Amino acid sequence: MKRFAMLFAAALIGAAPSMPSIAREAPAAGYAVGAQYDTTHVYVAPEDFDRFVASFVATFGGTTSKQGVFQVTPTPSQTLSQLILTPAGTVSVFGFKTPIPSPFGQERTGYLVRDLDAAVAAAMKHGATRLVTSFPDPIGRDALVQWPGGVNMQLYWHTATPHYAALATVPENRVYLTPDAADAFVKSWLGFSRGRIVSDEKATPGAAIGQPGKTYRRIRITSGYGRMVVIVSDGQLPWPYARDTTGYAVTDLGATLARANAAGAEVLVPAQADGDRQTAIVRFPGGYIAEIHSGAAR
Template sequence: MSSFIASWLATFGGSHTAQTVVDVTPTPSETKSELVFSPVGTLSVFDFQTPVPYPFGAERTGFLMKDFDRGVQAARDSGAQLVVAPFPDPIGRDAVVEFPGGITTQLYWHTTPPSYARLTTIPENRIYVSPDTADAFLKSYTRFTGGEVLVDDKNADAAEIGIPGKKYRKIEIQSRFGSALIQVTDGHLPYPFGREMTGYAVDDLAVTLDKAKAAGAAVLWGPVSVTGRDSAVVKFPGGYVAEIHSAKITGRHQPQH
């Protein structure tokens, strides 16, 4: 945990909270917990000291709710299923929902509303779905987030996901919960694609990758330039895999988390 946080901050800058030991699941468990604040995104970092209860650890992101009960109901109304019913945590309430396609997201609420510094760039939620569930996911996700589809390209260059010479469907969504890149594939993905949960935008990709490598991270793929996007996939100490790309255009909305 300490190695991951040190590597992350050396790569992107920022700060972190003091470490606490808490139970963040509805059944008995114990985890070390820290918040990491950086210009490219806010992370909740957990180092479980006990086995991780199902389905925790598989959530792709967390959305902060202003009205928790209304948010949970809105997710269910959009077509997501409630896979972990609301439960209290040390600083608020949580639930886990699953959108069509098996995409799980944690919804949470703080008893005391948090105040985070504005991000320099907006993280990109990177989601992989199959053609069988893509349209159902898109309908549910945009209804819940109020998102706008900016791009729906059925012939995108699959070199972006490590498969040069082939095409795939790429969907870009912008909402108050941040950016989302939906990648509709046949599942024939080379490693590490599909392992990365988030894409982080930086001003200078080469400089950032040098910082990451010096801080103990490994570049798993790239850097490459495809359709005007310079990107790489990096694994940080502890196994967290992230896509990093040059910030050509920042998003139009500030995400809630």
């Protein structure tokens, strides 16, 4: 089993020296390792797996790990698994060949941490609930947590230290909440991530989330885990808004959308102005929906 784990690690992230034991006291940046190690989790049907991977790489560029079939949950299951490393963000793709054990498939992201037990304890201290207690996987350990407002995330740690190139642009974790939960979520996330609020716009024009004539609150946050935008509205959102859990920053939105379209993706919301940005929403083969934007990073 140990040999299998190391072989899988080498296939996924490349051979690397063992990670030394890290002190339980979090450094100034918390337990984050870096934005390039934070992955959006994408679940697609096995028959759509290769089409999605090819389309995503054609749109954003980058490379992939070797595809394989693994058990990545604490209870019996089998999934196709592959990592996509693009200059605009990292994606973990899963194509389950068996039924997906609950609550897997409901988590939006996986965040690499320096010390899993300490990071989970810190998350709980700041208001998170454990959905799945820590468990081993073929290349390390994982846990699933839920933040106020029902925001699910995976925290993970690798047995072998990964070494990924820095991102050209850092994606945004896009969190849609109502006023009932927004402040509690932001307080919890800032406490855990040791991040800071970049901007808190109380009355952003609602056209950007399909609500022309209304306004919403938009909170932008940065931390060692990358960027986050918290979108606070009445929740009365037309499709596909709130299905986009990640926003990808690119230098040329028009060219990116053209590549996406040529690679089989569908533009659900055409490019539109949103303050100092141009934004669009795209659905890739297999159903994954993403926001893509260009313009000033804030």
